[in-house]
Amino acid sequence: MSRWHLITFFGESTFLLPCAVFLYVWLRWHGATRVARHWLLAFTLTAGAVLASKIAFMGWGIGSAAIDFTGFSGHSMMAASILPVLLYLAMPARRPGLSALAALAGVALALAVGVSRLALHAHSPSEVVSGLALGFLVSVPFILRHGVPRGPLTMMLASAALLSMPLLPVSHMTGITHGLVTEMALFLSGRDRPFERGDWMSRAPCAVCPEAAAVSAGAAGGTAGGAAADAARVVRCATARCPA
Known part of the structure; x- marks a missing residue:
């Protein structure tokens, strides 16, 4: 496995979606109902925008050939929305400086995921940049707001989640969500095969x-x-x- 494949796994939806659910449950458990509601709304809307953009292109060819855009990069969006938050929560609440550095490390890791999508020729620059922007619109406001509960259990779970990423069977997990989205696009559009990037040239x-x-x-x-x-x-x- 190349280093780019390993890095890109840090944006894999099959792993990060459960992390997003964990964040919501953790907030509700500690009584931060309003924060949990805002997190759920922001993440759901952003993930929905990514899903809609992919279905629109695969099913109907809706995109932009001028900027080579076929849909927001899901890996970039997931990494940018969740990784900075996980690293932020993994630090002690009494160490705000360390928490800020951890959040910046999460931002850097999300950017690395975006670069990996370009290196693997999975997305165009417009798709990666827009996906990262959507994700940071979720994570940055969450980190900046007050009243986010943290504690030893949060630190342990967040750290364990991050450390377990390279140890998981990557080859059996990658591409699962892409296949599901493709099937959904074909079902909704009634097409036999999805639109592809090269189809623009033949239209x-x-x-x-x-x-x-x-x-x-x-x-x-x-x-x-x-x-x-x-x-x-x-x-x-x-x-x-x-x-x-």
């Missing part, structure tokens, strides 16, 4: 493609004899990578 001829210009000129002239050749040029143009 229309490139505006600056010489073949496309030739086809347009031929169509304007109304020459029937060149129709077959024009159709062939359209196919070649639509499947070629646009130089722009």
Whole structure:
């Protein structure tokens, strides 16, 4: 396993989703009902935005070819929303400076997860940056607010969760949520296969493609004899990578 695969696992939903549930239960258990409600709302809305963006592209091809965006990076969002909070809670409440450093370490680890998604060619820069931004909108306000309960049990559980990550069977856990999202997108859209990033190139001829210009000129002239050749040029143009 490469170091990038190990780093990217720190954003794996199959591991971090239970951590998010743990945070909510911990807050409710200690009577911080309002904080727990805000955490649940912020995390649910953010995770929902990631899910919706992925389903929209896989099912209907909704995205942006201009910025190479097919949906928010789920690994980046999960890492940025949960890892800084876990590391923050793992520090003693009486050591605010140490807690701040731990939170910054969580931010750095989340950024490393984002870089790993780029290194593994799993996402584009726009998808990673937007995913990280969504995640930090959840974790940073949580860390900055007052009244978040902490204690020895929190420290023990948070530390154990982080330490156990590299020891889990990564190869059997990665990609589970992606498969579920793909099945959901196909069910909702009724398609046989999901849209993929390369499908953008085949949906229309490139505006600056010489073949496309030739086809347009031929169509304007109304020459029937060149129709077959024009159709062939359209196919070649639509499947070629646009130089722009």
